[in-house]
Amino acid sequence: MIEATGLTKSYGSKTAVYNLTFRVQPGKVTGFLGPNGAGKSTTMRMILGLDAPSAGTVTIGGYQYRQLPNAPRQVGALLDANAKHGGRSARSHLLCLAQLSGIPARRVDEVLDVVGLSQVAAKRSKGFSLGMGQRLGIATALLGDPQVLLFDEPVNGLDPEGIRWVRELMRRLASEGRTVFVSSHLMSEMAQTADHLIVIGRGQLMADQPVNDFIEQNSTSFARVRTPDSEEQQREKLVRVLAEAGGQVQQEPEGTLRVVGLELPRISELAHQADVRLWELSPHHASLEEAYMRMTQGAVDYRSTADQRAGLQGQPPQVAGYGPPQAAGYPPPQGGFGPPPGAPAGPVPAGPPVAQPAAASPAPYRPEDAR
Structure with missing residues (x-):
């Protein structure tokens, strides 16, 4: 021991x-x-x-x-x-x-x-x-x-x-x-x-x-209820009926209902009385992970955030004043980026059109190019 x-x-x-x-x-x-x-x-x-x-x-x-x-x-x-x-x-x-x-x-x-x-x-x-x-x-x-x-x-x-x-x-x-x-x-x-x-x-x-006691004390069981997807009015009617009977009803993104406070037989009886068809009526018992997350959520020191670079996975956005050299009126560089030596700091007035060779397709943007 x-x-x-x-x-x-x-x-x-x-x-x-x-x-x-x-x-x-x-x-x-x-x-x-x-x-x-x-x-x-x-x-x-x-x-x-x-x-x-x-x-x-x-x-x-x-x-x-x-x-x-x-x-x-x-x-x-x-x-x-x-x-x-x-x-x-x-x-x-x-x-x-x-x-x-x-x-x-x-x-x-x-x-x-x-x-x-x-x-x-x-x-x-x-x-x-x-x-x-x-x-x-x-x-x-x-x-x-x-x-x-x-x-x-x-x-x-x-x-x-x-x-x-x-x-x-x-x-x-x-x-x-x-x-x-x-x-x-x-x-x-x-x-x-x-x-x-x-x-x-x-x-x-x-x-x-014990594990079972930990899960029971740190989680809430609920019933998952699904009505026909095409019958929105029936779903709303069931939500109203269950709420009046003392249930706590939460609509989930996938169209199901999460019901707390009512046993499955009672939910079935209320749906039958309201003449609402059910496609699913199932119990849900919390997992150890759910119970653990609920207990320790206030004790987590290291939390992740949304990636601010997520939008850079496509083509890089054009920022005012920092566009490609052609946008500022410069001719294409011959051996590097930016204006040629001795060029004025501001935009160059547009001159007569100059024949340009066909540009190759730009290489796909990679996030590391911005570092």
């Missing part, structure tokens, strides 16, 4: 983690969620003794990590898949770690089989893809057959088969009574993998509860 009490970490004037208190129970997959910069990686580093807390304590099985006898045999972790010597083969990398921790060499081949890297065990790790590097990092965590495992974004770079394999691996490890603590930004995976959630925002605890 991992237990944090009043855990705090400050870097100068910035507090990355503040007064975190939680427990990670064995026999469960505990998801560790939070926006970028929330303090997840810092918390994991403090659990593993890589960073010293500014205040508070964190223990594993009642001991601080550095007090654990032969810690790699009791705790396995994947924090950075690139934490390896690129010149070593996968097998040599694992064998070096095994020898440092007194782990039998046969265990190296066992974990290479588990993560599916046996066929490339002799290959230098610097040639590994991102997904293969993740598999090697997971093998490193499993090397000591530990009872406590921490994984930071374990599915980065993995293909769908690999993601499914990680999901099943986490659940199998937890079913064996191990403590599994997983940080991830993939809400769909957390919904299928985690039993319990710990959510932090700006370094502070926001939630510590």
